[in-house]
Amino acid sequence: MIKVLHVSDIHLGSGLSHGRTNPETGLNTRLEDFVKSLRSCIDRAISEPVDLVLFGGDAFPDATPPPYIQQAFASEFSRLVQAAIPTILLVGNHDQHSQGKGGASLSIYRTLGVPKFIVGDRIETHHINTANGEVQVITLPWLTNSALLTRPETEGLSLEAVNQLLLQKLQPILEGEIRRLDPDQPTILLAHLMADRAQLGAERFLAVGKGFTIPVSFLIRPEFDYVALGHVHRHQNLNPKGEPAVVYPGSIERVDFSEEKEDKGYVLIELEKGNTQWQFCPLPVRPFLTIKVDVTEKDDPQQTILSAIERQKNPEAVVRLQYKLHSEQLDRIESRTLQKALSFAHSYTITPELVSQLARPRLPELGEQVALDPMSALKTYLDNRDDLKEVSEEMLAEAEKLLGGLPNHTDQWTFSASPN
Known part of the structure; x- marks a missing residue:
């Protein structure tokens, strides 16, 4: 049995607008939250210990993060080097240059020849010797139109037609890798992609026009013992009633309020040919909280809002207060009082919404x-x-x-x- 840790979508450096400067470190507190979650993943990999770590792509918000953020990422992953744990870093859409070529934010690990580190920036099969046996990993990085098609091939085609052409190009390439597999060794497909059955989160707007959707049926192959995905931030198994499991571990932290209700974590896998088991391991991430109040029909709108805040109070949460009111109620709201009531929060935003009187339901009369x-x-x-x-x-x-x-x-x- 080979133990594998599957983590993805770290996005180190995202969501800084929801944090504040830590006076002791000079760093944004949300960056510290993301590093803390990443550290928890690496801690588990080392303490278990696992035989292999798979990173499913999107290390940072873009391919050229500031040096101090690159350093924070490298500091955590360097612990895997010290523990001699093989690691594959897959290239996601946010790891690429804007032109869609090259894993700029991850290629440094190949250039430096980091021991036991593999950068997956092409479709390729990697044979990895671990402490408990050999495993085959096919890497499928984020693919754009330009990766498989030429401009003349796509000229005048609709998006749907381009998508079909891309799949036609990809299928024989992937099939070629599958046919060269050793049928007696456990196999993982590690891919950063948008699958057609995936329930989306914050990433729904992140890759519009830059990639294509792959049918889940394309990934469900008897040759695979586990399909490790990246890109979608919501944890889910796209093949819950069959084998292999096709799993998005999701992101390790909440990027914005679209992920307010999502659990965050990583996946631990017990890999064995024909008998692979896996479990989702949640992380104790910072809560996000939306407080919505409609005071348009309230005699004391201020107290109504304060009562709603008190009822939903969640210490250290990132909070957004949204309330609806009429224009004549504006002078009954004291912003400083609301700000004081929200002082428990890690950070907060207050968004009033003026409701037009014309929007009221018609009078029965x-x-x-x-x-x-x-x-x-x-x-x-x-x-x-x-x-x-x-x-x-x-x-x-x-x-x-x-x-x-x-x-x-x-x-x-x-x-x-x-x-x-």
Whole structure:
């Protein structure tokens, strides 16, 4: 049995807007959160110990991170070198240059010849000798149109047609690697891709127009004992009722509020030909919390918001407060009081949303096919407009004068709910 740790989408240096500067270190606290989660993964790899570590891609937000962030990443992975644990670093979409060529943020590990480190920036089969036997790993990095196609081949084609052409190009290449496998050795496919059954998170907007979607059926092969994926931030197994498991471990930290409800972690695998087992290991990451309040119908909007904050109070969470109110309620809200109430949070944002009075539901008295004389209709309307109370009498008086000059002004008007 070979023990493998599968981790992906570290994105070291992301989400800094949700943090603050730590006065003791001078570093952003969210960067420290990400490093802490990565350290927990490496700690587990060493303490287990595992025989192999698979990184599924996206080390940083882009291919040229600042030196201090590169150093933080290297410091943690260097511990695997010291422990003599073989490691494969797969190139994801965020690890590539904007042109889609080369793993700029990871290629340094190949250039330096880091012992037992492999950079997976091409479709290739790697035979790795571990402490408990040999394992075959096919690396499939993030592929763009330019990786497999020429410009003349894609000219004038729709996105769907390009996607099909890419799959036609990829299939024989992957098939060639599979046919050269040793059928007696355990095999892993390590790939950074968007699978068609995946439930998406923050990455849904990160690769638009830069890659293509691969059918899960493309990955479910009897030659594979485990399919280790990267790119999608939500942990999931895309083949829950069969073998092999096709697993996204997800990202190791929450990048933004789109991942508020997601568990974060890594996967431990017990790899054995025809009998592979795996488990998701959650990480104790910083919570994200959204507090939504609608005070449009409240007499004391400020207290309503404060009560909602108190009920959902979660120390050290990254918090966003969103509340709806009418314009005439603005002077009843004290921003400093709300800020003080949110002081428990690691960081917070406050977003008020003004709701137009015109957005209120129609009054029953003015509903569809309700017949009222014009003055009664106007009075009903003004009685339900708090912001017009001071001028309602003048408006009624002026309306009376206007209608007094019209023939049959006492005739009833029919109000319809039709937008026309």
